[in-house]
Amino acid sequence: xxxxxxxxxxxxxxxxxKGIGRAIAIQLAKxxxxxxxxxxxxxSAGEALAFELKSQGYDATSLQLxxxxxxxxxxxxxxxxxxxxxxxxxxxxxxxxxxxxTPDAPALPTRELFERTFATNIIGVACLTxxxxxxxxxxxxxxxxxxxxxxxxxxxxATNKGTIYYNINGTAYxxxxxxxxxxxxxxxxxxxxxxxxxxxxxPGLVATDMTGHTSFGTTxxxxxEHIVGLATAGEEGQNGTFSGKQGPIPW
Ligand code: NAP
Numbered sequence: 001x002x003x004x005x006x007x008x009x010x011x012x013x014x015x016x017x018k019g020i021g022r023a024i025a026i027q028l029a030k031x032x033x034x035x036x037x038x039x040x041x042x043x044s045a046g047e048a049l050a051f052e053l054k055s056q057g058y059d060a061t062s063l064q065l066x067x068x069x070x071x072x073x074x075x076x077x078x079x080x081x082x083x084x085x086x087x088x089x090x091x092x093x094x095x096x097x098x099x100x101x102t103p104d105a106p107a108l109p110t111r112e113l114f115e116r117t118f119a120t121n122i123i124g125v126a127c128l129t130x131x132x133x134x135x136x137x138x139x140x141x142x143x144x145x146x147x148x149x150x151x152x153x154x155x156x157x158a159t160n161k162g163t164i165y166y167n168i169n170g171t172a173y174x175x176x177x178x179x180x181x182x183x184x185x186x187x188x189x190x191x192x193x194x195x196x197x198x199x200x201x202x203p204g205l206v207a208t209d210m211t212g213h214t215s216f217g218t219t220x221x222x223x224x225e226h227i228v229g230l231a232t233a234g235e236e237g238q239n240g241t242f243s244g245k246q247g248p249i250p251w
Pocket of ligand 1: 013015016017018019020021039041042065066067068092093094095096120124148149150151202203204205206207208209210211217
């Protein structure tokens with residue numbers, strides 16, 4: 001049964017049909033009783049998770065959301081406005097990694113690599129977040145946003161040859177996530193007047209489609225934990241931080 005939206009916490013998770021986003025949505029619904037809006041490019045994929053959660057007594061809806069489409073973003077924002085009239089929590093989780101990491105994997109032409117990577121990882125996130133600001137400003141309590149980034153976006157780590165992933169090629173991905181960090185810090189400023197709690201999180205190395213389900217990665221559930229922790233922290237939760245499970249990450 002749908003919850004009373006005047007008392008529940010309403011959270012949108014982008015890219016929630018699989019991987020870390022899916023685990024975030026499940027934890028928010030099951031462990032915190034949030035009303036979770038599952039954003040997914042393929043509506044049917046999000047609906048499957050919403051159905052699964054609802055059949056277990058949790059509150060979830062699904063929303064078609066493609067970050068590269070202005071029409072999709074506009075429709076999604078209108079739907080949230082009409083159904084809920086506000087948004088309390090936004091998890092900007094959706095992202096892509098298109099760089100070629102091995103010599104035998106064909107590389108995209110550089111312009112296409114950067115245009116596609118930035119279209120999803122930064123431009124789409126900026127368009128969605130901007131369009132949701134009016135609804136975030138109506139949040140019950142302080143609006144919260146978690147930007148899912150990576151320690152590979154750290155300028156400090158990128159200049160340290162001892163960093164474990166120093167030799168992993170992520171030219172476009174890393175750059176897009178560094179830009180994402182800067183975008184996030186701008187929302188710290190833009191939502192300061194309403195006490196926004198805006199943070200940047202790295203899930204660590206996680207076994208998902210993005211990483212080819214690497215055996216070195218944690219489970220999506222473990223990767224989601226820190227992100228969910230930031231999203232569910234109380235009114236005095238952190239603000240303007242860049243961190244992972246182990247603690248702060250250098251900018
Ligand atoms: P994943 O399993 O590949 O899932 C990515 C999600 O993003 C999918 O739901 C995907 O939808 C969605 N997505 C891709 N392009 C989109 C678009 N244009 N519009 C809307 N949704 C889109 O990846 P993941 O490992 O869970 O990654 C989640 C986040 O964690 C990403 O931001 C990633 O950069 C970050 N991260 C991951 C790791 C890791 O080790 N896995 C480490 C650091 C940071 P489809 O199913 O339709 O493709």
